[in-house]
Amino acid sequence: MERFIQTTAFKKQAEVLKEFDKALEECEKETFKEIDTKFNFCKYQEEVSKEHPVEDLTQMYNEIKSLINSKEIAMQEVRKQLTEMALAFQNLKENLNKEFEDSLEMKECLNYVVERIVDATEGTVDDQTFVQKKKEIREMKQELPEGYLPKRIFKSTCKHIVEVSGTSFNLKYIQEWTGHKNHNIIFDSDKDGIQSETFNNCLLNKKNIGIIYIDKKDNVFGYYSPLGITKIGDYNYDNNHFIFSLKREQFETGKQFFAKDNVKCGILLREEDDILSWLGNSDFGFACYKPGKDESFFRKLSLVYNDIDDVYLNDTNYPIEFGVKRIVVMQFIN
Structure with missing residues (x-):
């Protein structure tokens, strides 16, 4: 706060406030006087002579007009200073908002540095x-308001970053959730095509599988199962699986x-069909159509999964449809 009250905007606000107070004080001297304390109207009535009535009344009128004008001039000064004060206050508010936003951005930068320290620490000590150590380091992170959207886009040097079709995403989260540090890419729709048979065969009877979907707006989300997939054309029910963003x-x-x-x-993996897979159950979840088909959709994810809004993964919910541009399947290993 000490730094803020030293800003030019704050000092300007204080100066204008003094000027406004001064103008109001001057105005009060005129405005709050009773008019007959300055002009004795009875006296004027008595002094209006029969010989010079017009001149006498004109003099009275001019003096009253002069008084009214002086009050009006005083009020004009008050209005002027009030306008100046409003402008100064607006400038002060904008500076205060910027100060607040700058402090959030500084917290954001600090949090980024903390995560890079975590990355640098990995591999230097035993698991x-x-x-x-990771827990201790992350305690240095600064809390940001709920719903805060980062203002900066950092170029990450993290070794867990994977780039696919110009879209980069960080696998460290899946590695932390599952305890598996490494992975093999066993399917990539850009290289392996979009045939259901190819997609299904790469997944069948493999454990620790992560299916990563990238939509046309570069949102990255997916499905992970430690148990794997054992059948085609029917649901592989799995209480240990999770979806992720x-x-x-x-x-x-x-x-x-x-x-x-x-x-x-x-x-559920589909056989020859435009839909490659369905996550969830027969009523609610995610229908993934093949890349090139802009018909994929989410339907009421919140009724199947905990702690998720229906539109969280990419701001859509049925009947709104979207396109998945690429699908990558990874098998995670120690």
């Missing part, structure tokens, strides 16, 4: 020590969402 509106998110306890759900 158990790293878990503790890695990137939303160009910013890292790193959030996972588990199925509700009372909901039976998983993943």
Whole structure:
């Protein structure tokens, strides 16, 4: 606060406030006087002679007019200073808002540095020590308001960053959630095509599978199952799976969402069909159409998964449809 009251905007506000107070004080001297304390109207009535009535009345009128004008001039000065004060206050408010936004941006930068320290620490100590160190380092992060959208886009040097079709996303979240540090890419729709058979075969009977979907607005989200997929054309129910968000509106998110306890759900791989997969259950979830088909949609994710809004992953919910431009399947390993 000490730094803020030293700003030019704050000093200007204080100066204008003094000028306004001064103008108001001057105005009060005139405005709050009773008019007959300055002019004795009875006297004027007595002094209006029969010989010079017009001249006498004119003199009275001019003096009254002069008084009214002096009051009006005083009020004009008050209005002028009031306008100046309003402008100064607006400038002060804008500076205060900027000060607040700058402090949030500084917190954002600090949080970025903290995460890079975590990345740099990994591999320098044993796994158990790293878990503790990571927790201690992240305690340095600054709290940002709920719903705050980052103002800066940092070029990350993190070794867990993967770039696909010009879209980069950070795998460190999946690695932290699952405990698996490495991965193999076993399917990429840009390289392997979009045939259901190819997609299904790469997933069948493999554990620790992550399916990553990238939509046309570069939102990155997906599905992870430690148990894997054992059948085609029917639901692979799995209480241990979760869906996740890695990137939303160009910013890292790193959030996972588990199925509700009372909901039976998983993943369904379709055979020859424009729909490659369906996450959730037969009523609600995510229908993923093949890349090139702008018909994918989410339907009431909040009824299947915990702690997620229906539109969280990419700001859509049925009947709004969208296009998935690329699908990457990874198998995570130690």
